[in-house]
Structure formats: C-alpha cells, structure tokens
Amino acid sequence: MTRYILRRLLLMIPVILLVTIGIFILIRLEPGDPVLTFAGEDRNPELLAALRHEYGLDQPLPVQYVIWLSHALRGDLGRSFQTNQSVVEAMAQRLPATIELGAAALLISIVVSLVVGTLSAVRRNSAVDLVATSATLVGVSFPSFFLGLILILLFAYVIPGHLLPPGGFVALTADVGENLRRLILPAVTLSTVSIAVNMRQIRSSLLEVFGLDYIRTARAKGLSERSVIASHALKNALIPVVTLIGIQVGSIIEGAFITETIFIWPGVGLLAVQAIPSGDYPVVQGVVLISALAYMFSTLFVDILYAWLDPRISYEGARA
Amino acid sequence: MSAAAAALPLQRRTRSGSLRVFLRRNPRLLVGGSIVAILLLAAAAAPYVAPYDPVATNVQDSLQSPSLRHLLGTDDLGRDVFSRVLWGARISLSVGVISVAIGFTVGVSTGLLAGYLGGTFDLLVMRVIDALLAFPALVLAISITAALGPQIQNAMIAIGIVAIPGYTRLTRGQVLTVRSQEFITAARTVGAPPLRIVLRHIFPNVTNTLVVQATLSTAFAILAEAALSFLGLGAQPPTPSWGQDIAYSARYLANLDWWMSAGPGLAIFLAVFAFNFLGDALRDALDPRLRRTA
Numbered sequence: 270m271t272r273y274i275l276r277r278l279l280l281m282i283p284v285i286l287l288v289t290i291g292i293f294i295l296i297r298l299e300p301g302d303p304v305l306t307f308a309g310e311d312r313n314p315e316l317l318a319a320l321r322h323e324y325g326l327d328q329p330l331p332v333q334y335v336i337w338l339s340h341a342l343r344g345d346l347g348r349s350f351q352t353n354q355s356v357v358e359a360m361a362q363r364l365p366a367t368i369e370l371g372a373a374a375l376l377i378s379i380v381v382s383l384v385v386g387t388l389s390a391v392r393r394n395s396a397v398d399l400v401a402t403s404a405t406l407v408g409v410s411f412p413s414f415f416l417g418l419i420l421i422l423l424f425a426y427v428i429p430g431h432l433l434p435p436g437g438f439v440a441l442t443a444d445v446g447e448n449l450r451r452l453i454l455p456a457v458t459l460s461t462v463s464i465a466v467n468m469r470q471i472r473s474s475l476l477e478v479f480g481l482d483y484i485r486t487a488r489a490k491g492l493s494e495r496s497v498i499a500s501h502a503l504k505n506a507l508i509p510v511v512t513l514i515g516i517q518v519g520s521i522i523e524g525a526f527i528t529e530t531i532f533i534w535p536g537v538g539l540l541a542v543q544a545i546p547s548g549d550y551p552v553v554q555g556v557v558l559i560s561a562l563a564y565m566f567s568t569l570f571v572d573i574l575y576a577w578l579d580p581r582i583s584y585e586g587a588r589a
Numbered sequence: 590m591s592a593a594a595a596a597l598p599l600q601r602r603t604r605s606g607s608l609r610v611f612l613r614r615n616p617r618l619l620v621g622g623s624i625v626a627i628l629l630l631a632a633a634a635a636p637y638v639a640p641y642d643p644v645a646t647n648v649q650d651s652l653q654s655p656s657l658r659h660l661l662g663t664d665d666l667g668r669d670v671f672s673r674v675l676w677g678a679r680i681s682l683s684v685g686v687i688s689v690a691i692g693f694t695v696g697v698s699t700g701l702l703a704g705y706l707g708g709t710f711d712l713l714v715m716r717v718i719d720a721l722l723a724f725p726a727l728v729l730a731i732s733i734t735a736a737l738g739p740q741i742q743n744a745m746i747a748i749g750i751v752a753i754p755g756y757t758r759l760t761r762g763q764v765l766t767v768r769s770q771e772f773i774t775a776a777r778t779v780g781a782p783p784l785r786i787v788l789r790h791i792f793p794n795v796t797n798t799l800v801v802q803a804t805l806s807t808a809f810a811i812l813a814e815a816a817l818s819f820l821g822l823g824a825q826p827p828t829p830s831w832g833q834d835i836a837y838s839a840r841y842l843a844n845l846d847w848w849m850s851a852g853p854g855l856a857i858f859l860a861v862f863a864f865n866f867l868g869d870a871l872r873d874a875l876d877p878r879l880r881r882t883a
Binding site for chain 1: 716717719720721723724725726727728729731732733735736737739808812815816819820821822832835836838839842843845847850854857858861862865866
C-alpha cells in the first residue's frame with residue numbers, strides 16, 4: 270500500500286510541473302504589462318527597468334518560469350494588482366468560507382443521494398423511483414446559477430416571512446445560527462449536480478448487487494430486509510460511489526465559483542470572479558492553481574481509499 | 590438491455606426504411622433528436638421569427654410581465670425577452686458546435702496518433718492530457734478565457750481546449766483495442782502505410798463512440814458557455830446571450846421580475862437536456878457495451 274501511494278505521488282510530479290507551466294503560460298498570455306501596473310503613474314524608464322529586473326521579466330521565458338516556480342514553491346504567488354495584498358494571504362482569508370460551503374454541499378449530496386438512491390433501488394419502478402430518476406435527469410442538465418436564482422426568489426422574496434436571506438455571509442465564529450441560515454441556499458444549490466450523479470450511481474450499483482448470489486444467501490438465511498440492505502448490499506454497492514465523490518470535489522470547486530458569485534459568499538471563487546473584470550491576473554491564476562492542486566490531491570486520496578476498500582484491486586499491478 | 594433491442598441486426602431493405610426501424614426501436618433518439626432539431630431551427634431562423642429586435646431598447650415597455658405582445662415579457666430596457674432567447678440560441682449553439690469541433694479535431698487526431706504510434710509520443714501526449722484533467726473543467730475554461738480576454742471567441746477556444754482530453758483518451762483507448770485485431774495486422778502485412786491504416790481501418794471503428802462523446806460534450810459546452818457568460822467572460826452586452834442575460838436579470842430579482850431570467854434559464858436547461866438525452870440514447874443505440882454506469 271505504501272509503495273502504491275509513493276508511486277502515485279511520484280507520478281504526480283510531472284503532472285504538477287505541466288500544470289504550473291500551463292498556468293505560467295496563461296499568466297504571460299495576459300494582456301498588459303504587469304510592471305506598468307505596479308509602477309502606477311511613475312513611468313521613469315530606469316524605475317521600470319529596475320522593476321523588470323526585480324521580477325525577472327528581462328530574462329528569457331524559461332528562466333522566468335523557474336523564478337516564478339521558485340517563488341510559488343515558497344508560497345509567493347505575487348500580489349494583487351488591485352489591493353497589493355499577497356495572493357496567498359488573500360486566498361487564506363477566503364478559504365474557510367469556501368471549505369465550509371463545499372463541505373456542507375458534499376454532506377447534503379451524500380446524505381440525500383444515499384437515502385433517495387437506496388429507496389429508489391429498493392422500490393424499483395415505484396412512484397419514488399420514477400420521481401427520483403426523472404429528477405436526476407433534470408438535475409444534471411439544470412444550470413446551477415439558474416437554480417440559485419429560483420431558490421433566492423422563492424425563499425427570500427416570494428414565500429411570506431422571508432425565510433432565508435438572499436445571500437451574504439456571517440462568520441461562523443460571530444454567529445453560528447446566522448452563519449448556518451445563510452449557508453442553506455448556497456449549499457443546496459452547489460449540491461444539486463452531485464446529488465443527481467451520486468443518486469444515479471447508487472441506484473444502479475445497488476440494483477447490480479441485488480442480483481448477486483450472496484444477497485440471495487443473506488435473504489435465504491432469514492435476515493431482515495433492512496439488514497440485507499444496510500449491512501450486505503450497501504457495503505459493496507458504495508465502493509464505486511467513492512470514486513465519484515472524488516470527481517465531485519472537482520465539480521464542487523468549479524461550482525463554488527458560480528454559487529459564491531450568486532450568493533455573494535466571500536470564498537476563493539468569488540475572489541477570482543471579482544478579480545477578472547479588473548484584470549487582476551495574479552489573483553485569478555493563484556486561485557486556479559490552488560483549485561487544480563486541491564482537485565489532484567482529492568482524486569489521489571479517493572483512489573487510495575478505493576484501493577483500500579476494494580480488496581480486488583492490487584496496488585502493485587495498478588497503474589495510474 | 591431488452592431482448593428486442595439486443596436483436597439489433599436490422600433487416601436492411603432500404604436506407605430510409607432501416608432508419609425508420611432504427612428510430613422506432615429507439616424512441617428516445619427521436620425525442621432527443623427532435624428537440625435538438627427544433628433548437629437548431631430556432632437558432633437558424635431567429636432573424637426571421639423573432640418578433641422584435643433583440644437589442645432595441647424601448648423604455649416605455651420596460652419590465653412587462655409575459656403577455657401576448659411579449660411572450661416572455663420584457664427586461665428593464667424594454668427589450669423583448671423571447672427575441673433575446675431566440676437570438677441567444679445562436680450564440681449558445683454555435684459555441685457548442687465550434688468548441689466541440691476544436692476538441693474533436695485536436696483530441697481525435699492526438700488520440701489516434703498516440704494510440705497507434707505508442708512510445709515516447711504517447712507518453713508525452715498522455716502527460717499533457719493528465720495535466721489538462723488536473724483542473725476542474727470549468728475552472729480551466731475560466732482561467733483560459735480570463736487570460737485570452739473576455740470575448741465569446743475566446744470562450745469557444747477555452748471550452749474547446751477543455752473538451753480535448755475526453756476525445757484523446759477515448760480515441761486512444763479504442764485504438765489500442767482495435768490495433769491488436771487481426772484485420773490491422775493483415776493491413777500491415779500487405780504493406781498499407783501507417784496513415785492509411787489509421788484513417789481507413791482504425792478511425793471508422795471508433796466513430797460510434799465519438800459520435801456519442803460529441804453529443805454529450807455539446808451539452809457540456811452549452812452549459813459551460815452559459816456559465817462563462819454568467820461570470821462576464823463570454824458574450825459581452827448588448828449581445829443576447831442566455832448566461833449573460835441571467836446574470837443581468839439577477840438584480841431585478843428582489844422586485845419579483847422573474848420572467849427576465851426564466852426565459853434564458855429554461856432555454857439553457859432545454860438545450861443541455863436535449864443534448865444529454867440524445868447522447869444517452871445514442872450510446873444505448875449505437876454501442877450497448879458502452880453504457881456507462883455513471
């Protein structure tokens with residue numbers, strides 16, 4: 270197992286390097302001269318040259334990349350053009366809000382899809398199943414930003430009593446109740462796509478497992494249906510779902526950009542989106558880099574979990 | 590898969606006859622295909638059927654709820670939402686088609702070559718693909734569009750690049766399966782040049798899978814374009830665009846002017862749904878082995 274993890278980590282190195290090269294190229298593609306932005310009104314050629322030298326912009330591109338990468342490795346992703354705040358610092362401030370939202374969405378998604386997915390497999394072709402399967406079909410195609418607006422319209426304006434606020438954020442440390450109240454709509458919005466995907470997977474893998482001999486044996490032994498489902502069928506049916514959850518961390522990260530924008534939730538996604546119109550590229554690409562790293566490590570984590578859960582997978586022969 | 594559908598080998602009397610049988614056996618193809626056809630038709634005919642100029646403002650008519658005069662209401666500048674939705678279909682569908690074409694061309698050719706040539710080329714290509722897949726898809730599209738500048742053309746390029754890995758992996762995987770089969774060995778023995786083997790013998794064997802992938806990735810492209818435009822990275826005002834119109838309408842939500850976002854929102858849903866539905870139906874019809882569990 271350790272060897273498998275080590276090999277996976279080693280294989281990640283070239284990919285991470287390529288990712289950083291990609292982001293570096295994107296930063297260099299961006300219009301405008303960063304030095305001019307830094308220098309502000311002062312267009313003294315000597316100062317500009319000094320600044321270029323300081324940032325290594327007078328060097329050939331490969332050298333510039335190495336300089337940029339060595340800064341990045343030391344946790345220096347540059348400064349925001351707008352606020353002059355360090356990009357890493359800005360992201361660190363916003364990260365707790367994003368993690369809270371993402372974790373809530375993932376939790377909702379797992380709970381709802383597990384309950385409804387199981388129900389819909391157990392009562393196959395029932396009304397519950399029909400509604401659930403149609404909902405998944407709709408769920409994967411429904412644009413999350415549109416859903417977010419519908420939810421705001423309903424819960425903040427149409428339903429009397431203004432049940433939930435249309436957006437905004439209160440720190441968990443300041444007021445737990447208010448924080449959770451404002452978390453509900455964005456978390457539900459963010460979770461819908463993954464609920465749809467998970468539910469479909471749970472249903473179909475449960476149906477597959479139900480047809481297997483060991484389930485028939487369990488039933489023949491006289492076990493209650495509840496125990497057949499909970500302690501026999503679900504255990505095996507959930508293994509493929511684990512992989513899916515890894516993929517969904519990606520969809521939750523990308524969804525966060527949109528959901529945070531709709532609900533003015535001050536996470537890293539909103540930070541990047543607000544940086545785009547003002548051309549604050551270090552911030553945008555910093556967030557992109559962090560998203561890619563988070564996604565890669567969550568995929569790795571899930572692969573390891575998967576290998577650990579399913580004894581049929583051999584680590585030694587496995588290739589990434 | 591039911592027994593009736595498993596017995597697929599059709600009695601091919603005539604081409605149109607077999608198409609009819611094919612569609613009757615796969616009713617979902619007919620449903621998905623019809624919605625897609627209607628959408629394409631609406632997009633193509635927008636200049637002729639849209640009742641109003643989509644960008645003409647008319648302040649006297651602003652913020653009207655849906656009525657016979659304005660089927661989907663009007664926005665704050667008095668622009669007809671229905672006309673904007675029709676014109677918006679042109680943007681969404683053309684982004685869908687063009688970005689899928691980019692992803693398809695680049696992805697399929699690299700996949701064919703990587704699978705057929707193997708070796709260092711394969712290794713290099715697949716590492717680049719891994720790097721592309723290391724980003725959550727939409728984040729990569731946002732990043733590329735932000736770097737190139739917020740324009741609809743750049744959004745197309747970005748979404749196209751994001752679509753590449755899917756095609757490369759799929760094609761390469763299929764090529765690896767096909768390559769070891771006897772008819773390829775036979776072609777090589779009689780001295781067919783590699784390019785001919787790839788194009789004449791391998792490519793036709795992977796097209797079914799690719800058609801399915803292309804349909805499903807059109808759905809993704811439409812959704813991604815809407816998201817980029819929603820974030821201000823796609824079509825720029827006053828061009829009618831579904832995603833951008835929803836972002837614009839959000840400010841009137843508190844006034845309960847729901848119709849401004851309902852039209853474009855439902856349009857996005859319908860378009861994405863139609864391509865997803867058609868893609869699923871095609872997958873079941875063309876290649877029963879290919880049914881993905883997810």
